[in-house]
Amino acid sequence: MSRLHDTLSDFTYCIITGLGLSDETTAVCPNYRIETALDIYRNNYRGNLHDALSHAYPVIEQLVGKDYFRYLSRHYVDRHPSVSGNLHQYGAEMAEFIAGFESAKGLAYLPDVAELEWACHCAYFAEDAGKLDVMALAKIPQAQYADLILNTHPSCQMVRSDYPIASIWNAHQPDADGDFHVTLDGIPSHTLVSRKDHAVKISALSEPEATWLAWIRSGASLGKSTDAAVNQCAAFDLHGLLLKLIDDGVLIHFTLRSTP
Amino acid sequence: MEKPATHSLPCAAGIGLRAPHYLEVLNERPHLGWVEVHSENFFGGGAPLNTLRQVRNHYPVSLHGVGMGLASTRALDQTHLSDLRRLCDMIQPAAVSEHLCWNASGGYVINDLLPFPYTEEALAHVVSRIDHVQERLDRQLLVENLSSYLSFSHSEMTEGEFMSELADRTGCGILLDVENLYVNTCNLGVDAKAFIASIPVDAVKEFHLAGYSERNGCLVDTHDHPVSTEVWRLYEYALLQIGPRPTLIEWDSDIPALGVLMGEAAEAQRRLEQHDVQAA
Structure with a gap:
């Protein structure tokens, strides 16, 4: 798998890191800046994962507030990229992640609540x-x-x-x-x-x-x-x-x- | 070789059925030609599957996947395929569709519908994957054209030519998303009429209609608005060139009351019937 594979990995890197495309990937848009297009894909990527987390962890979101949850989910997405085309499988490592998240350490029960929410999420689809x-x-x-x-x-x-x-x-x-x-x-x-x-x-x-x-x-x-x-x-x-x-x-x- | 669809969709208007309307549809049983749902939402069991089984008792169901990644260059996710096969066995859908896009590279999945260059290399790759999926599902797959915000200057053919080759080589059907095509004409300068002329009429099994929004001069396929006048016009053109096909109203974000979706479906139904009268 040669050129197609290179194009897709370059595009992936660009979406995940927020950096630009390499010169070999000849992406074009005639009517607006290429960055406009890339930003839509970057925002979709992060937005879809944030929504999946918000859906799986409604109690955590209520406990910490929407703004802090967005901050938390942004860091989670950086640390744990999606590995499945089924978004319901996204978010399994949240309890462990929160336990290691410095600014959430004041709420010692959060990781366990997250573990309970993930168990409920999995039970729903079991x-x-x-x-x-x-x-x-x-x-x-x-x-x-x-x-x-x-x-x-x-x-x-x-x-x-x-x-x-x-x-x-x-x-x-x-x-x-x-x-x-x-x-x-x-x-x-x-x-x-x-x-x-x-x-x-x-x-x-x-x-x-x-x-x-x-x-x-x-x-x-x-x-x-x-x-x-x-x-x-x-x-x-x-x-x-x-x-x-x-x-x-x-x-x-x-x-x-x-x-x- | 075209695989037989076990059941087929009625040539009528349907709606994309989403969670906010499950109960209302099951309790009131409104008159709908058929419904389409996102396949992945019903993987596993429990309440979602139970709901879909009940819906299936009253309406033809189309399963529309958003996570297969037909053009991804890493191996097809066999668990995903097994889940889809199992769902098909349980629900006996009237149609099964996926998007002509990719969603994974290396160790990453991007949960989105992403464009790729239309090259001979990509064509051979996607053909072999559609063959595999149809083999595994033991039925015809409908493949939907993509809304895209950029294109690749090293593409060797248009999306329409690419899809035409897919249909020819794999026997897959084509799901023509009229809104996606319209978005591409505005964003990328795609020639909608040439696109429609380039795909084999007999392979087209379904139309999609939806609304879009606009960001910085780019039309975004957000499915959060009514179908626009321009998209209705392009739909009418597609009906004339291709003929009537099962037509879906999709609405996925800021989902309105069921009545609004039914109103949009009635608009599509009216055009389908008008076309029948004209054709007779």
Whole structure:
């Protein structure tokens, strides 16, 4: 790939860096300056990526304000160019980026809120999956419960934070009542992201619940996962958690671990 | 060899269906010939796909891609292609289209529709990529002419000649965006009549109409205004030369009430029917 490839890479460099085209790229426009045309492409490039970030991170944008978000997104675009023709995939590194962004360090919870927003964004577009066959599950003999392997829905994700990010997120939803009091008490929180009837939903998990679900998601059996949660908290309510996760569509499928 | 389209669009006016109108269209089911959506917005599952499935139950759907990068010089994104194929299998669209542009080079994707020089080298390259896409989708792809803000003096042919060759060598269809063509006549001095004369009439399967805006003497393809008088006039000329084809009203930014889009679609429909009367 010779001349075409050279032209496209030169054009790419010009759009990304804001510098001019090389002499070999014979771009012309008869009715206005070439810079006018190049600026339209540069602005489209940055504008489309900014809009994608704004769409994926509405809570971050509200927390820091539109102007600062624009400043943040400009630096993000410089650091993380797009790698997919599907704009919904743009912005995955925002949490990490904010954590390293000097002027945002005063808001220590921002990276975790960003992680939660990205989890919600991915949950929205995640693949569909069937519902758990509760009747089939009821037919499993009790003696085999410990060997059950449970699978979670593709939209399901967990975010751990030292901050009450679920409260922060809820307070910035369009239907929030505006009564926003968040206590930064240093108690770790676990937030479950899932999707019910196509709507993304977040809910808080207790420490043992989060432990249980993390084991389940790693492929561990029901018995092993439950042991881990009970070791953490003897009062762990497996029955209640199962009902909630089945109702929320988090658990979608089960198999029996083959016993040797 | 032209691949058969499993279904085909009705020769009527349709609208580009965007998120602000999903609910209204599903609840009220207004009279629309067909709708077109951006393919990438429905990759994956969840609410977007569920909405599109419902829309598909009531209207013919055209899938219009903005991210394939037919002329990019790096390898076609196979995940993107698989996602599109899966969407086609689920939705059974009446048409699938992409733009004649590039969007990636080296490690970068520029999420835009970018122009390239129309050379023999580029032609061979794009032909092989369209072949690959049509093979993978197992259906005909419609390729849309681009609105462009610059051209390349080392181009060896016009965009119309380039598209004509594409249609001839790959069997792809042509989606003639009348507004893009108008924008190019103003910005780059493209001869719209020569363009229309240069493309094979039978390959043209769809028209697009939209509004543009102006920046520093350059018309920008912003899809944020009504169709202009000049574009309506060029559309009428295209109808005379090419004949009636499914026609879409596109509006992507500052999206107005659904009624405004339907009004524009009615204008296109009126011209389609007038043409039928004249032709009879």
